Amino acid sequence: MSASLLIGAIYVICAAIVAMLPIRRQFWPAGIMLLAAPLLLGFIGYQHGWIWFFLGMAAFMSMFRNPLQFLWRVARGERPELPK
Numbered sequence: 001m002s003a004s005l006l007i008g009a010i011y012v013i014c015a016a017i018v019a020m021l022p023i024r025r026q027f028w029p030a031g032i033m034l035l036a037a038p039l040l041l042g043f044i045g046y047q048h049g050w051i052w053f054f055l056g057m058a059a060f061m062s063m064f065r066n067p068l069q070f071l072w073r074v075a076r077g078e079r080p081e082l083p084k
Contacts, residue, residue: 004044008056011040015063034064 011033018029037060045053061068073080 002047004040004047008040008044011036030064030067034067037064 014029015033018026018033021029038057041053041056041060044056070080070082
């Protein structure tokens with residue numbers, strides 16, 4: 001197994017652990033994972049081809065759809081509320 005896929009498997013396990021945390025405790029770990037995912041997917045795409053990068057990005061955007069929508073709204077100048 002390549003290094004990128006091994007790191008990807010560890011990332012998936014960490015994501016499952018973060019998903020089990022209460023919502024107020026997910027903010028910082030999920031934020032760090034949100035920033036790390038495109039880098040990891042770029043590494044996977046570099047080692048295994050562009051199709052795996054795009055499939056991984058589709059899964060990433062599905063998993064982080066709410067934070068990405070929040071960041072999109074902030075970028076457009078809206079003031080969305082954070083969950084309590």
